[in-house]
Amino acid sequence: xxxxxxxxxxxxxxxxxxxxxxxxxxxxxxxxxxxxxxxxxxxxxxxxxxxxxxxxxxxxxxxxxxxxxxxxxxxxxxxxxxxxxxxxxxxxxxxxxxxxxxxxxxxxxxxxxxxxxxxxxxxxxxxxxxxxxxxxxxxxxxxxxxxxxxxxxxxxxxxxxxxxxxxxxxxxxxxxxxxxxxxxxxxxxxxxxxxxxxxxxxxxxxxxxxxxxxxxxxxxxxxxxxxxxxxxxxxxxxxxxxxxxxxxxxxxxxxxxxxxxxxxxxxxxxxxxxxxxxxxxxxxxxxxxxxxxxxxxxxxxxxxxxxxxxxxxxxxxxxxxxxxxxxxxxxxxxxxxxxxxxxxxxxxxxxxxxxxxxxxxxxxxxxxxxxxxxxxxxxxxxxxxxxxxxxxxxxxxxxxxxxxxxxxxxxxxxxxxxxxxxxxxxxxxxxxxxxxxxxxxxxxxxxxxxxxxxxxxxxxxxxxxxxxxxx
Numbered sequence: 001x002x003x004x005x006x007x008x009x010x011x012x013x014x015x016x017x018x019x020x021x022x023x024x025x026x027x028x029x030x031x032x033x034x035x036x037x038x039x040x041x042x043x044x045x046x047x048x049x050x051x052x053x054x055x056x057x058x059x060x061x062x063x064x065x066x067x068x069x070x071x072x073x074x075x076x077x078x079x080x081x082x083x084x085x086x087x088x089x090x091x092x093x094x095x096x097x098x099x100x101x102x103x104x105x106x107x108x109x110x111x112x113x114x115x116x117x118x119x120x121x122x123x124x125x126x127x128x129x130x131x132x133x134x135x136x137x138x139x140x141x142x143x144x145x146x147x148x149x150x151x152x153x154x155x156x157x158x159x160x161x162x163x164x165x166x167x168x169x170x171x172x173x174x175x176x177x178x179x180x181x182x183x184x185x186x187x188x189x190x191x192x193x194x195x196x197x198x199x200x201x202x203x204x205x206x207x208x209x210x211x212x213x214x215x216x217x218x219x220x221x222x223x224x225x226x227x228x229x230x231x232x233x234x235x236x237x238x239x240x241x242x243x244x245x246x247x248x249x250x251x252x253x254x255x256x257x258x259x260x261x262x263x264x265x266x267x268x269x270x271x272x273x274x275x276x277x278x279x280x281x282x283x284x285x286x287x288x289x290x291x292x293x294x295x296x297x298x299x300x301x302x303x304x305x306x307x308x309x310x311x312x313x314x315x316x317x318x319x320x321x322x323x324x325x326x327x328x329x330x331x332x333x334x335x336x337x338x339x340x341x342x343x344x345x346x347x348x349x350x351x352x353x354x355x356x357x358x359x360x361x362x363x364x365x366x367x368x369x370x371x372x373x374x375x376x377x378x379x380x381x382x383x384x385x386x387x388x389x390x391x392x393x394x395x396x397x398x399x400x401x402x403x404x405x406x407x408x409x410x411x412x413x414x415x416x417x418x419x420x421x422x423x424x425x426x427x428x429x430x431x432x433x434x435x436x437x438x439x440x441x442x443x444x445x446x447x448x449x450x451x452x453x454x455x456x457x458x459x460x461x462x463x464x465x466x467x468x469x470x471x
Contacts, residue, residue: 026070033078038103042449045426046090048083055084091450092428092458095419097241097269100447101303104362108355109303117351119153122337123330128351129340135353138360139294140310143267143274144287150317151310152343153352157268157295160307162190163321163344164291167311168233168262169194170320175232175261176224178202180212180247182240184266200229210245210396210435212236214252221259233262238286239270242433243395243442244379244402246270249285256290265289268307269446270400272299275365276373282400296356299372299401299446306352317343371448375401378445382455391463395440404433404440407466415439418465428458 013020058080088099111117112128119128136151154160165187169175177191181203191201202224204216212234221231234256236247249265256263265271265286271294273279274286286292292310296302311317322342324332333339341347360368379398386392386405395404407414416432419441423429431442441462445455 022070026074029071030074033074034106035103041087041089042091044083044087044090046093046429047086047095047423048426050080050084055080086429089447090429091447092454093447094443094445094458095423095429095431097298097444098447099297099304100301100449101297102301102359102363104359105302105355107362108358111358112351112354117354119349119351119353120341120347121328121331121339122333125351126337128354129338131351131357132340132353133338135356135360136308136310139296139308142365143271143292143294143310145289145292145310145312146287148314149310149312150314150343151308152317152340153349154307154309154344154346155305156297156307157184157266157293158186158190158307159345160268160293160295160309161187161264161266162194163317164264164293164309164311165190165233165235166194166345167316167320168264168291169196171313171316172232172262173230174200175230176200176202176221177233177235178204178212178217178220178231179235180204180206180237182206182210182212182242182245183235183237184241184268187235187266200232206245206436210240210243212247212252214248214255217252217255221255221261231259231261233264236263236265236289237270238265238267238283239273239400239402241269243404243435244270244398244400244444245396246282246400249283249288251285253285253288262290263288264291264293266293268293268295269298269444272296273372273376273400275369276376278376279372279400299375300356300368301359301371301448302355306356321345372446374448375446375450378450378452378455379403379443381452382443382445382459385456385459389459389463391466392459395435395438401446402442402444404435404442406438406440407471410439410466410471412439414466414469414471415441418462418469421465422458422461425461427461428454430458430462 087093089101117128118125119132122129132153140149154163177196177200188201202220204220207213217234224231234252236249236252238246253263267286271286274283290312295307297304297306321344340349379401383394383398383403386394391408392405393408395406419430419432433440433442
């Protein structure tokens, strides 16, 4: 290698020997396939699957000893691996919380992956680290949290919530965590995983609007105090996965202030709605969180994976996760630098921030806000369509791009069966779930490419399924 860092004569360009001409040919093919997917993805199935036996027959067998044609192998992956999955970017994928990625996000991911970028230490990746710190501060400002709030990017909501709650316990000591029966299951799993004993995880019944009830929290914490346990944490949700409910965060923040407790807010899907006027009103109080989680790969239009945790207390993340073993002594930050590995349980970390930074630069904040607003409006349209048909009832009205509904007189298992039948056609995917024991169907409409016709036809086809079954 010469003084400018260029490859020396005879040095292979690829670690395993692929030639430049073939690299370019294959890379151009990949670009075309991905752009074709963006152009015509709506023509395919919203979700598809094959049996384990079918897929094992396609991909299995012993590892090849000798080279196979990479173009043929990639075609196999596109057809059978990428063809057999949920397509969260499909305009009629309304199940769970879809992930409609922007193309700029894909470009940023490609750049980071193609350069094998790492964001662990400042010395090993000052550029990616600087981009991540900028993106974190953008998110902090957009969500109204104070200057000095620190954060880190993670793989998604499960990991971001775990990081935030681990930092909370490290900062304040052991204590009881209070949450509701609508809290995402991964949070309960995370609490157990970081060592909360069963009697320190208090799952309270949600109110009639499926929110964490402040009075239930007060009653439970007084009971715990009498039993000799320290009330430590309230875990609120800004947009539940079941129905988009938002806990009364302002009131819960007051309780935490009065009782010396930590307020953690899970806004994995819902928090980005705060970028809009409507969402900011619904999400009032999230800026008061001690720790706040959001997933840009949901409502900020990023490809998987990218979650984020923000913590208002400077140094809390580093106090929980910092490590300086001897083999990292030459990659330890100085006073004005940040080693992002010290804010998370991950040491090896991809450069997740590049795609989000590029998305903000490519589209601008106004366009992103408009796309979020469009998702909110789509759910309101869906609610209107459902209310106009006496065969349906709205169970929870449209909120944060989510609406739940039920077929009047349908049996307990009918909704899940109808959702499966619709998914089997490939036209659309919806989720069935239960709310206080009631079986419902659920639409999540965060994809700005979804049209009113998509929603109308999805509901019409569900109606047809029930009609054919005599319901």
